[in-house]
Amino acid sequence: MSLDTIPEARRQIEICNACRYCEGYCAVFPAITRQKAFADGDITQLANLCHNCRGCYYACQYTEPHEFALNLPRALAEVRTESWEDFAVPAPLARVFQRHGVALAGLLVLAVAVMVLLARGGGRTFYDVIPHGVLVAIFLPAFLAPLAVIGVSLRRYWRKVGGGPVRLAHVVSAARSAGRMRNLDGGQGQGCNFEKEERFSNARRAMHQAVMWGFLLCFASTLSGTVLHYLGWPAPYGPFSVPKLFGVPGGLLLTLGAVGLAALKPKGDRGLGDPAVWGGEMAFVLLLALTGGSGLLLYAVTGTGLVAPVFALHLGAVMTLFLLMPYSKMVHGFFRFAALVRDAQGR
Structure with a gap:
């Protein structure tokens, strides 16, 4: 510190x-x-x-x-x-992203997309572009390794703040606060002042909820699609299948919420946050919007010749989001939930 x-x-x-x-x-x-x-x-x-x-x-x-x-x-x-920077592993990477997030995220998305295009196969569905087994071999480690790094960071945080044994009641209390975004309601439900100075608004709270629930629905879509694949029902899936019933609303919520947050952010006073990391925070929000938007676009172009480039862009966004989780503002969700659990312990 x-x-x-x-x-x-x-x-x-x-x-x-x-x-x-x-x-x-x-x-x-x-x-x-x-x-x-x-x-x-x-x-x-x-x-x-x-x-x-x-x-x-x-x-x-x-x-x-x-x-x-x-x-x-x-x-x-x-x-x-x-x-976040001090508890990250390695800490210098977190500092680089927080201060040069737009450039770093953009270059990583582009690099992954180009690699996918160079290695792609033919066809008009995304499993024709890259087989399912290859996707799992690449993305499973890219998802689990950052989670392990975040786990180390949270362990350091928990020791620093003097956290004790966690009970179910603590987790339930934290989940309720996080799910309702209770700490963005201004105390009386009128909202906060983030983008309108002395005027109250629930816009930021609503956008945060859209992003959170959209991300969770997209994750559920991916998980359900994986289960169906191993049960013998490979993609592509119809509009009323479980993956699409989760994924389309999730993608819409994620995209609209992230675009809304990106639009609200310049309206806030930079002097009331950490101005040194403003670019990194904006990069994270734009990356969320690109992840959700490219996923929806991929669904729309399935069966056409645009599948390969759109799939490459989507994979680039998803891979970048995963790899930068411990170092981008994505990690704030993990730390904030841990803080809510620690707060429930102190009541």
Whole structure:
């Protein structure tokens, strides 16, 4: 962690703990009031519990030009980013992506797509382009290895924040908060101030939910298609098959949610987040949109001569999303869920 970010976040949190005006805004403030002193691990936990809705900033009487100069969303965002980087394996790769995400993601998508096109077979379905066995041999390690890296990062995080044995009740509580995006509702359901300053909006909350549920549906589509394949029903599947009933709504939700987040992001004040990683965050959102959109397009062009190039683009997006999971903002979902579980333990 930086020598500056933790002490500055601690200074601001101690002032917030004395004021307590924002107590009902999100899970951060009730967590603050449960303590009087804050170790480095406590600051890291609060930073990952923060959803950067920014409502506390616009409600605060101690922001600039007040001498306290509070900007808690930015202070926690900087600690949060550094925690992801410090716990990542290897940490330098996380720092590179956070600061050069658009270029890195774009080059990786292009490289994978070109390799697929060079190695492709003929045909008008994606298994004609690359056989199922080859896809499994390539993508299974590319999916499992990043998950293993994330597991190591979460273990480091859990030790840092003093997490104890996890019970089912803790996981259920965290799942409820994550599923409803409760910490983006402004405390009273009116939404947050991310993109409209002092006006409340649920747009960011809705877009986050669309991305989350869209991603889960797409994963369920892939899983169900794999099961059907090994049961003797290979792709392509009809419009009313299980993979399509999961995949088409999932792709639409993922694409629309990611495009919505990309449109909202420039409307937010960069000074209320970590400006150094703005590009990396935008790259991640655009990568999600490309993954969902190219999947839908692939379904639309099945049976035509466009299958090979669209399939190559889709594989490039999916492979890049998987490989960069431990280093892109994709990892925030894992850390935030862990923070919610840790928060449930402290109640």
